[in-house]
Amino acid sequence: MSDRKLALVTGGSRGIGRAVCVKLAEIGMDIVFSYQSDAPAAEETERLCEEKGARVLKVQADVSNSDQCDRLIAQASWFGGGHIDVLVNNAGITRDGLTMRMKNEDFDAVVNVNLKGTFYMMRGVSRFMIRARRGRIVNMSSVVGVRGNAGQLNYAASKSGVIGMTKSLAKELASRGITVNAVAPGFIETDMTGKMTANARDASLAEIPMGGAGRVEDVACAVAFFAGEESRYITGQVLCVDGGMAI
Numbered sequence: 001m002s003d004r005k006l007a008l009v010t011g012g013s014r015g016i017g018r019a020v021c022v023k024l025a026e027i028g029m030d031i032v033f034s035y036q037s038d039a040p041a042a043e044e045t046e047r048l049c050e051e052k053g054a055r056v057l058k059v060q061a062d063v064s065n066s067d068q069c070d071r072l073i074a075q076a077s078w079f080g081g082g083h084i085d086v087l088v089n090n091a092g093i094t095r096d097g098l099t100m101r102m103k104n105e106d107f108d109a110v111v112n113v114n115l116k117g118t119f120y121m122m123r124g125v126s127r128f129m130i131r132a133r134r135g136r137i138v139n140m141s142s143v144v145g146v147r148g149n150a151g152q153l154n155y156a157a158s159k160s161g162v163i164g165m166t167k168s169l170a171k172e173l174a175s176r177g178i179t180v181n182a183v184a185p186g187f188i189e190t191d192m193t194g195k196m197t198a199n200a201r202d203a204s205l206a207e208i209p210m211g212g213a214g215r216v217e218d219v220a221c222a223v224a225f226f227a228g229e230e231s232r233y234i235t236g237q238v239l240c241v242d243g244g245m246a247i
């Protein structure tokens with residue numbers, strides 16, 4: 001049995017999630033990650049983590065489905081020999097549009113993945129962490145959850161909700177040696193931002209005091225900090241990785 005810590009990362013097949021998996025593997029953790037449908041991309045994440053010396057398990061799971069979250073958690077716990085040391089709730093989607101034209105389905109889809117998915121995962125994994133009296137939970141919020149954004153009311157609701165859940169669970173679990181923090185990326189080059197219109201992209205980039213987009217590794221380093229020992233006395237916090245957007 002490995003004495004490496006086990007990290008469970010949702011949405012690890014690409015983008016920020018993949019960078020988080022690789023970074024946590026690099027700092028000595030074994031990795032279980034979920035992916036929604038892109039098996040070849042998941043295999044690439046697996047290969048990159050194994051190159052860093054990690055044991056890796058990839059699991060196909062839709063985080064908006066609570067049964068699939070429970071199955072994912074059970075598989076992670078089995079892989080970790082009964083332990084899940086770190087949970088990173090990274091999976092997320094956007095369905096942008098102005099509020100007056102936003103369909104119920106677009107609101108629900110975003111809340112189901114970003115907010116409810118994070119809840120299902122935190123509820124399931126916290127049971128293991130409470131038993132072990134240790135653990136790190138890191139939730140992916142967004143600068144949009146901190147300051148709002150025109151055309152992203154649904155996404156802002158979900159990502160502000162993630163911050164509220166982070167602070168609430170941090171209070172519930174603080175006495176058990178478990179920290180719960182959030183990372184709020186600004187504009188990071190991934191498939192998600194690649195879908196934006198040229199106008200929306202230019203408007204967002206113009207708002208970044210440091211100029212230019214961030215890299216997935218910038219976010220992964222912040223997650224690794226909250227996942228590691230150095231952050232042991234920090235809980236309920238939101239760290240913006242945004243080149244100054246939220247100032």
Ligand code: NAD
Nearest residue numbers: 011013015016062063090091092142185187188190191192
């Ligand atoms: P991405 O679209 O490249 O990746 C999203 C990941 O989530 C993928 O691995 C995808 O398979 C997974 N996913 C989506 N729906 C899922 C579901 N129902 N079940 C399981 N997995 C699912 O996006 P990204 O830019 O890498 O974003 C990662 C996280 O960072 C998201 O939570 C996103 O909201 C957040 N974020 C991104 C940015 C940015 O600028 N890219 C900014 C702020 C916050």
